[in-house]
Amino acid sequence: MLRLALLFCLAALPLRAEEVVLGLSSDKVAITATFEGSDILIFGAVKRETTIPEIPLDVVITVSGPSLPVTVRRKDRRLGIWVNTEMVALDAAPSFYAVATTGPLDTVLSNTEDLRHRVSIPRAIRSVGAATMAEDAERFTDALIRIRRDQGAYQMREGAVVLDQQTLFRTAIRLPANLTEGTYATRIFLTREGRVVSQFQTTIDVRKVGLERWLFSLSREQPMLYGLMSLAIAIAAGWLASAAFQVLRRG
Amino acid sequence: MQIYLPIAEVSVNAFLLLGLGGIVGILSGMFGVGGGFLMTPLLFFIGIPPAVAVATEANQIVASSFSGVLAHLRRKTVDLRMGTVLLIGGLIGAAVGVVIFNYLKALGQVDLLVKLCYVVFLGIIGGMMFFESLRAIRRTRRGAPPQRKKHGWVHGLPFKMRFRTSGLYISVIPPVLVGISVGILAAIMGVGGGFIMVPAMIYLLGMPTKVVVGTSLFQIIFVTGFTTMLHATTNFTVDVALAVLLLVGGVIGAQIGAQIGTRMKAEQLRILLALMVLVVCGKLALDLLLMPSELYSIGTAGGH
Numbered sequence: 426m427l428r429l430a431l432l433f434c435l436a437a438l439p440l441r442a443e444e445v446v447l448g449l450s451s452d453k454v455a456i457t458a459t460f461e462g463s464d465i466l467i468f469g470a471v472k473r474e475t476t477i478p479e480i481p482l483d484v485v486i487t488v489s490g491p492s493l494p495v496t497v498r499r500k501d502r503r504l505g506i507w508v509n510t511e512m513v514a515l516d517a518a519p520s521f522y523a524v525a526t527t528g529p530l531d532t533v534l535s536n537t538e539d540l541r542h543r544v545s546i547p548r549a550i551r552s553v554g555a556a557t558m559a560e561d562a563e564r565f566t567d568a569l570i571r572i573r574r575d576q577g578a579y580q581m582r583e584g585a586v587v588l589d590q591q592t593l594f595r596t597a598i599r600l601p602a603n604l605t606e607g608t609y610a611t612r613i614f615l616t617r618e619g620r621v622v623s624q625f626q627t628t629i630d631v632r633k634v635g636l637e638r639w640l641f642s643l644s645r646e647q648p649m650l651y652g653l654m655s656l657a658i659a660i661a662a663g664w665l666a667s668a669a670f671q672v673l674r675r676g
Numbered sequence: 677m678q679i680y681l682p683i684a685e686v687s688v689n690a691f692l693l694l695g696l697g698g699i700v701g702i703l704s705g706m707f708g709v710g711g712g713f714l715m716t717p718l719l720f721f722i723g724i725p726p727a728v729a730v731a732t733e734a735n736q737i738v739a740s741s742f743s744g745v746l747a748h749l750r751r752k753t754v755d756l757r758m759g760t761v762l763l764i765g766g767l768i769g770a771a772v773g774v775v776i777f778n779y780l781k782a783l784g785q786v787d788l789l790v791k792l793c794y795v796v797f798l799g800i801i802g803g804m805m806f807f808e809s810l811r812a813i814r815r816t817r818r819g820a821p822p823q824r825k826k827h828g829w830v831h832g833l834p835f836k837m838r839f840r841t842s843g844l845y846i847s848v849i850p851p852v853l854v855g856i857s858v859g860i861l862a863a864i865m866g867v868g869g870g871f872i873m874v875p876a877m878i879y880l881l882g883m884p885t886k887v888v889v890g891t892s893l894f895q896i897i898f899v900t901g902f903t904t905m906l907h908a909t910t911n912f913t914v915d916v917a918l919a920v921l922l923l924v925g926g927v928i929g930a931q932i933g934a935q936i937g938t939r940m941k942a943e944q945l946r947i948l949l950a951l952m953v954l955v956v957c958g959k960l961a962l963d964l965l966l967m968p969s970e971l972y973s974i975g976t977a978g979g980h
Contacts, residue, residue, distance in 0.1 A: 460680040568972030602687030652908030663742030666927035
């Protein structure tokens with residue numbers, strides 16, 4: 426019995442012996458007033474003690490923004506006018522989600538592994554109670570994915586990861602300009618025949634800086650002051666324009 | 677040039693916002709409306725979250741109205757006394773309106789009710805103004821003398837007050853009532869109420885069109901100023917960066933609008949306002965009647 430277990434361990438060892446050594450072009454994204462989005466280069470190498478196994482390696486990389494509850498509503502025609510009728514509340518949907526792979530997702534990752542690690546876009550959205558709210562709750566999730574994909578917030582990029590010599594991999598993820606603040610979880614999976622053999626996780630910190638940071642903090646911590654400041658700016662601008670036009674008309 | 681907005685958390689084109697602010701500012705200076713009913717859908721369209729759009733716009737309207745009022749004050753076309761009376765009524769109305777709004781929200785489908793309210797009100801007001809102005813223009817073309825103001829039951833009411841700038845000597849009861857009803861509607865529909873107030877002042881109170889514009893702007897400053905503070909302290913949805921971009925265009929536009937307004941005849945001004953109101957009404961009606969291209973919409977949780 427013990428011998429059998431030992432044999433099993435030895436057999437499994439070469440698979441576990443592969444590890445990810447990761448590099449990021451930057452682990453911090455600073456949102457300034459003129460932020461226009463950012464390209465994050467994710468690159469790394471597979472560290473292994475043994476020779477390269479026969480079966481080819483695949484790499485799956487995901488970048489996920491902070492998850493928030495989301496409500497999806499659907500319009501229907503009632504008495505000739507279009508109104509919101511049904512709605513489905515999803516427990517958590519990432520504000521940004523990108524998947525990049527070395528090949529088609531259904532071949533590089535099996536269904537069970539996808540389910541376990543929540544890799545594909547529909548799996549990344551948590552919707553536990555959704556099915557009880559509408560008969561076709563799945564169509565609401567599909568609509569959410571469709572709308573966010575059109576905005577560039579959800580990206581599915583099969584074949585975007587380049588893998589050299591079964592060892593070196595790299596990909597670029599485009600973070601759009603409409604980025605929400607927060608910690609962006611970055612995961613790298615090494616797979617063989619659809620099974621995950623190794624995984625690595627790190628984070629990218631997305632923060633507002635400078636004026637953006639200051640205004641945001643002020644609006645939350647000193648809302649009264651912030652409101653008065655907004656009004657003061659409005660009144661000053663109104664007066665300034667009026668005075669300028671008066672000078673213009675005289676001169 | 678793209679600018680990232682700190683509260684809205686979206687990136688927008690700065691020049692687009694300057695232009696939008698300018699156009700709405702011109703309308704504001706010309707007609708004495710805040711322009712919120714026009715700006716809200718435009719901001720939604722460029723991807724600003726609805727809550728931020730509504731709150732920030734109130735801040736921008738403070739700026740363009742203030743700019744417009746100063747322009748009108750120079751021409752002595754602001755009835756400060758009438759404006760104050762309307763404002764007192766308006767604040768009472770707004771308080772009542774908020775209570776009604778919360779009651780409706782508890783019943784659900786408040787969005788639909790607001791939209792239907794808009795279409796019906798805009799349709800009636802726009803249609804009536806349009807035909808009245810058309811008749812007035814025809815009459816002046818034929819060279820007939822303008823109709824004398826009629827003395828009705830309104831002039832028999834007590835608490836008379838002299839409104840010198842408007843050339844009126846009437847009871848304060850009608851202006852206060854107009855203020856209250858516009859305040860209620862404004863609170864329910866989430867707008868400053870300029871485009872309801874302007875026709876009400878012209879037709880119900882019989883004020884001269886030229887004075888109406890400045891007076892309406894005067895009371896809009898206070899209403900929207902109050903709204904800005906309310907949004908900033910309760911919802912944290914006023915985006916000052918967005919407001920600045922909009923109001924730079926807005927204050928300049930308001931000055932230009934006020935100048936255009938003085939060069940036009942009162943009937944022409946009224947007919948243009950009527951047309952604008954009808955266009956907005958038509959657009960809202962089409963939204964309700966035509967099939968939307970995207971049936972689904974995403975909202976943040978906790979909404980209704």
